[in-house]
Amino acid sequence: MTSLYFFHVANFLSTAHELKAYNTKIYCINPKTLHNYMKSYNEMPKNDFKDAWVLADFGRVERCKNLSEWRGATFVALQRLTRYRFNLSQNLSKEKLYVLNNIYLKFSNLKKKEGKNDTVNPFSSLFGATAKATLTEFLSINEII
Known part of the structure; x- marks a missing residue:
């Protein structure tokens, strides 16, 4: 079938x-x-x-x-977990994009490092602990400067 x-x-x-x-x-x-x-x-x-x-x-x-013997319950459980994980990764990606858009509206010059020798951009990841702390503690660029 x-x-x-x-x-x-x-x-x-x-x-x-x-x-x-x-x-x-x-x-x-x-x-x-x-x-x-x-x-x-x-x-x-x-x-x-x-x-x-x-x-x-x-x-x-x-x-x-x-061939492997049919294991229906195992197959269904694995299928559900895989679909759930895929759904979570899709949602996480969508939410990160949403946050980055909002951050851009507030701090349009904020960029992540473009290499080890980059001394202008301070964050290696915009979702790292330092970037999160900076964005939650300071409300504008003037407060940082």
């Missing part, structure tokens, strides 16, 4: 108590891998029965040996 249809079927089969007695293992196979395996059967008609037969043959010749 391709697209998103595999997920619920794989979860159902991997948690089915009726199948546990037979010591079954559930694998999700990349459709491209199976399609390439199917090419080895020249001129085989394309129908559901033959597709099921080729899939069973794929498992019979131990092509699933290198």
